[in-house]
Amino acid sequence: MTYCVGLLLKAGMVLLADTRTNAGLDNIATYRKLFTFEVPGERVLAIMTAGNLSVTQTTLARLTEAAQHPEADETRSILKAPTLLNVAGIVGDTLAEVTVELQGRMERMSSQQASASLILAGQRKGGPMRMFLIYPEGNFIEATEDTPFLQIGEHKYGKPILDRVVTMDTTLAEAKKAVLLSMDSTLRSNLSVGMPLDMAVIEADALRVTERERIEAKDERFAELSTAWSQALRDAFQRIGWS
Amino acid sequence: MTYCVGLLLKAGMVLLADTRTNAGLDNIATYRKLFTFEVPGERVLAIMTAGNLSVTQTTLARLTEAAQHPEADETRSILKAPTLLNVAGIVGDTLAEVTVELQGRMERMSSQQASASLILAGQRKGGPMRMFLIYPEGNFIEATEDTPFLQIGEHKYGKPILDRVVTMDTTLAEAKKAVLLSMDSTLRSNLSVGMPLDMAVIEADALRVTERERIEAKDERFAELSTAWSQALRDAFQRIGWS
Numbered sequence: 001m002t003y004c005v006g007l008l009l010k011a012g013m014v015l016l017a018d019t020r021t022n023a024g025l026d027n028i029a030t031y032r033k034l035f036t037f038e039v040p041g042e043r044v045l046a047i048m049t050a051g052n053l054s055v056t057q058t059t060l061a062r063l064t065e066a067a068q069h070p071e072a073d074e075t076r077s078i079l080k081a082p083t084l085l086n087v088a089g090i091v092g093d094t095l096a097e098v099t100v101e102l103q104g105r106m107e108r109m110s111s112q113q114a115s116a117s118l119i120l121a122g123q124r125k126g127g128p129m130r131m132f133l134i135y136p137e138g139n140f141i142e143a144t145e146d147t148p149f150l151q152i153g154e155h156k157y158g159k160p161i162l163d164r165v166v167t168m169d170t171t172l173a174e175a176k177k178a179v180l181l182s183m184d185s186t187l188r189s190n191l192s193v194g195m196p197l198d199m200a201v202i203e204a205d206a207l208r209v210t211e212r213e214r215i216e217a218k219d220e221r222f223a224e225l226s227t228a229w230s231q232a233l234r235d236a237f238q239r240i241g242w243s
Numbered sequence: 244m245t246y247c248v249g250l251l252l253k254a255g256m257v258l259l260a261d262t263r264t265n266a267g268l269d270n271i272a273t274y275r276k277l278f279t280f281e282v283p284g285e286r287v288l289a290i291m292t293a294g295n296l297s298v299t300q301t302t303l304a305r306l307t308e309a310a311q312h313p314e315a316d317e318t319r320s321i322l323k324a325p326t327l328l329n330v331a332g333i334v335g336d337t338l339a340e341v342t343v344e345l346q347g348r349m350e351r352m353s354s355q356q357a358s359a360s361l362i363l364a365g366q367r368k369g370g371p372m373r374m375f376l377i378y379p380e381g382n383f384i385e386a387t388e389d390t391p392f393l394q395i396g397e398h399k400y401g402k403p404i405l406d407r408v409v410t411m412d413t414t415l416a417e418a419k420k421a422v423l424l425s426m427d428s429t430l431r432s433n434l435s436v437g438m439p440l441d442m443a444v445i446e447a448d449a450l451r452v453t454e455r456e457r458i459e460a461k462d463e464r465f466a467e468l469s470t471a472w473s474q475a476l477r478d479a480f481q482r483i484g485w486s
Contacts (some may be wrong), residue, residue: 236475
């Protein structure tokens with residue numbers, strides 16, 4: 001599995017992804033699941049991936065190839081599409097196309113299923129920040145003021161903390177803490193989600209990735225955050241009463 | 244869905260179940276999912292249920308009928324079986340038998356699946372407290388010192404808090420708080436789990452249900468606990484740092 005979470009706030013967007021992939025419990029590897037695309041000052045995009053690795057890699061490869069193609073036009077290039085909605089359409093179409101191809105192959109050969117879902121976040125010059133969750137079939141939903149976060153993969157363990165602390169007005173510093181604690185709860189409860197983590201921050205109207213960080217398994221600050229949170233939870237648990 | 248959780252502690256056992264059942268989002272009802280059986284001074288048993296309501300009701304009805312039958316013997320009656328392991332065997336066999344019957348029916352008539360899982364907790368005179376999670380096929384696992392809690396139904400949202408605060412040495416007062424907070428996180432994040440709640444406490448060696456409580460949707464103590472916990476989480480979140 002995987003856990004990726006994205007927050008869409010007034011101050012900007014914060015994205016966090018784990019890097020564990022597995023084909024069975026005895027075949028574990030580290031693969032990046034957070035990808036960014038920039039035309040500084042013009043457009044910034046980030047894509048996070050969950051699901052079958054051959055689907056997500058092929059989808060990303062085709063999107064990248066289409067964007068780099070010398071004759072790429074606005075109907076195929078995520079860097080040229082006029083709006084973020086158009087970008088979501090291109091990403092969704094590519095994902096659905098790859099999924100159908102690979103599922104056809106897999107159904108012929110074995111009973112395995114292959115699917116994937118994505119989070120797309122971005123902003124183009126003159127437009128608002130937008131964030132989409134794109135389903136295997138290529139359709140998508142969008143983060144809104146009422147629900148300013150999107151999750152893919154193993155999303156349940158880390159949802160209670162987000163439900164409680166995240167609003168559109170959350171600052172970027174708090175948002176980083178929130179996604180890291182949401183990830184920490186998931187890491188503790190589910191072996192199929194693993195370090196290192198990739199975090200990206202895109203400040204509102206910066207039109208570039210303003211902060212990018214890989215947090216390794218031995219990262220002391222993350223260990224401290226995790227310990228402090230556990231201790232704080234236990235203290236709070238002791239303090240509140242039920243009789 | 245459903246959320247039921249049971250803790251097996253040195254001091255006793257604490258069980259909590261929600262009461263929501265649904266057949267689609269537009270057909271919601273309240274059904275008890277926590278059942279207790281007592282022969283005071285001799286034996287106490289509790290069963291919590293998750294899954295298809297016709298399976299769980301039929302299973303409970305057969306177990307009850309078998310136990311009340313004037314000629315019930317120790318191979319069929321959960322009140323007479325010599326050990327808790329034998330009780331788990333009877334419950335598992337009954338569940339598997341009902342599941343096979345109903346699935347046969349359902350497969351003939353529609354493509355629906357029907358299955359259920361149970362938590363069984365109990366103690367007999369002279370024996371230790373034991374707690375089992377019984378799967379639809381009738382096989383089971385048991386709570387141990389390393390993992391002193393079992394969950395069925397929508398278990399992920401409420402697991403992080405249990406992972407952090409529950410050990411075999413947790414007191415019964417703390418244990419009640421822990422299961423209520425675990426339920427609170429689940430209620431907030433998942434509509435298919437709903438109030439009222441049923442809680443039961445079985446103190447070690449009491450051989451009876453020592454405390455039984457239905458917590459209604461309008462219960463003020465539960466609302467206060469929930470609010471206090473949210474506030475404590477937000478305060479803790481503010482206090483700890485990440486830079």
